[in-house]
Amino acid sequence: MTKSELLNSQTHFNFEASLEFARSMDEQDELKEFRQEFILPSKLRGKNGESCVYLAGNSLGLEPKRTREYINEELEDWADLGVEGHFHARHPWLPYHEFVTEMSARVVGALPSEVVVMNTLTANLHLMMVSFYRPEGKRVKIAIEKGAFPSDQYAVASQLNFHGFSVEKHLLEFTPRPGEDTLRIEDMLKLIEENKDELALIVLGNVNYLTGQAFDVETLVQAAHKAGIVFGLNLAHGAGNLLLKLHDWQVDFAVWCSYKYLNAGPGGLAGCFVHERHGQSFDLPRFAGWWGHNKANRFKMPDRFEPLPGAEGWQLSNPPIFQLAALRASLEIFDRAGMARIRAKGDKLTGFMEFLLQEIAAQAAPGYLSIITPAGAANRGSQLSLRFQGGKGILDKFKDEGVVCDFREPDVIRATPAPLYCSFEDVFRFAEVVRRFAAEGK
Numbered sequence: 001m002t003k004s005e006l007l008n009s010q011t012h013f014n015f016e017a018s019l020e021f022a023r024s025m026d027e028q029d030e031l032k033e034f035r036q037e038f039i040l041p042s043k044l045r046g047k048n049g050e051s052c053v054y055l056a057g058n059s060l061g062l063e064p065k066r067t068r069e070y071i072n073e074e075l076e077d078w079a080d081l082g083v084e085g086h087f088h089a090r091h092p093w094l095p096y097h098e099f100v101t102e103m104s105a106r107v108v109g110a111l112p113s114e115v116v117v118m119n120t121l122t123a124n125l126h127l128m129m130v131s132f133y134r135p136e137g138k139r140v141k142i143a144i145e146k147g148a149f150p151s152d153q154y155a156v157a158s159q160l161n162f163h164g165f166s167v168e169k170h171l172l173e174f175t176p177r178p179g180e181d182t183l184r185i186e187d188m189l190k191l192i193e194e195n196k197d198e199l200a201l202i203v204l205g206n207v208n209y210l211t212g213q214a215f216d217v218e219t220l221v222q223a224a225h226k227a228g229i230v231f232g233l234n235l236a237h238g239a240g241n242l243l244l245k246l247h248d249w250q251v252d253f254a255v256w257c258s259y260k261y262l263n264a265g266p267g268g269l270a271g272c273f274v275h276e277r278h279g280q281s282f283d284l285p286r287f288a289g290w291w292g293h294n295k296a297n298r299f300k301m302p303d304r305f306e307p308l309p310g311a312e313g314w315q316l317s318n319p320p321i322f323q324l325a326a327l328r329a330s331l332e333i334f335d336r337a338g339m340a341r342i343r344a345k346g347d348k349l350t351g352f353m354e355f356l357l358q359e360i361a362a363q364a365a366p367g368y369l370s371i372i373t374p375a376g377a378a379n380r381g382s383q384l385s386l387r388f389q390g391g392k393g394i395l396d397k398f399k400d401e402g403v404v405c406d407f408r409e410p411d412v413i414r415a416t417p418a419p420l421y422c423s424f425e426d427v428f429r430f431a432e433v434v435r436r437f438a439a440e441g442k
């Protein structure tokens with residue numbers, strides 16, 4: 001058995017490397033009609049006019065067709081109603097963020113009271129650390145994954161500094177073994193165990209933006225909590241991608257952006273999760289603003305802050321309605337499709353991509369192509385991180401063929417068949433381009 005046959009059998013899909021097979025998978029796909037809900041970028045065509053294979057939804061998701069309509073509705077209501085739109089718009093602006101709460105909660109596996117959409121991801125990460133990074137006595141350290149997204153590293157380092165600590169002495173990193181790209185759970189648990197009296201907080205990116213690795217969150221949370229360590233997640237690459245159960249897993253807090261898998265548009269609003277058990281912890285320090293204040297008397301303009309229970313109590317400002325409208329348009333699609341079906345299709349699509357690429361890699365010159373992302377549906381979402389011998393240069397060659405991927409330093413090409421708008425035929429087309437490049441030694 002070749003390695004790809006073995007993996008193919010492990011994931012229980014019987015893939016075949018043919019266009020007919022890809023098309024038959026598309027025909028059987030329960031979610032196939034959702035592709036029609038999105039606009040494929042018309043200007044990102046191949047040099048012969050081919051329509052684009054969009055594999056960059058991990059970076060910026062595509063525009064749902066209904067987004068324009070939803071934003072236009074708010075522009076019209078603003079024109080027609082002015083300030084009265086806060087109460088009399090078709091979707092009144094005053095409670096507007098509540099229209100996306102339940103749908104967001106379903107995406108991340110949370111209770112509605114545990115979720116709020118506000119600000120941007122890094123801002124929310126800071127707000128969460130203000131409340132949940134509480135260094136005390138010996139317990140002052142933070143652990144993140146080595147090579148975490150730079151914004152996370154900066155945020156964590158600045159929080160350490162803010163409390164008078166340093167990256168050098170007080171930051172721990174989950175690090176792959178020499179010669180390996182991804183983390184082993186036993187090593188992660190070991191780091192927690194060995195530092196159980198000194199760690200105050202763990203923040204993990206799930207999935208990791210560079211490697212596409214997904215972690216066994218439940219096991220890690222249990223180990224952290226057993227040692228008295230707070231556990232937070234950055235779900236920039238997890239929300240709308242992984243099947244998440246933040247409430248059941250007992251995660252303390254989580255943050256995510258909505259412009260990647262959640263298709264809410266560039267700079268879209270971020271989400272924030274605070275577990276129910278912290279929702280009434282009004283003694284936690286927090287940086288406050290009027291939108292986090294008790295709704296019943298917010299407009300009486302009281303001078304003492306009285307936080308709302310649940311995640312809403314961390315809000316600062318009245319939110320940008322156009323961005324919320326865009327998020328609402330996209331989340332309605334997620335709600336109809338359902339995360340379980342989205343992930344199930346994603347496992348097949350990504351498994352198909354892996355199957356095709358492994359076959360190509362096995363036939364190509366040694367070292368031409370390798371897959372960094374771990375095998376197995378439990379260890380990843382939709383993204384495959386790839387290493388090509390040609391490095392970054394291959395990205396432009398893909399673009400000439402109408403294939404849109406992205407690149408992250410130092411040498412990683414990320415290819416993500418987002419299940420709501422990518423097809424098996426897209427994946428096959430991508431693989432055929434790689435097959436041709438491999439044969440031509442590009």
Ligand SMILES: *Cc1c(COP(=O)(O)O)cnc(C)c1O
Pocket residue numbers: 120121122123149151152205209234236237257
């Ligand atoms: C995309 C991403 C961010 C981006 O942060 P913003 O505040 O939305 O600019 C942060 N962290 C991770 C892990 C990301 O993937």
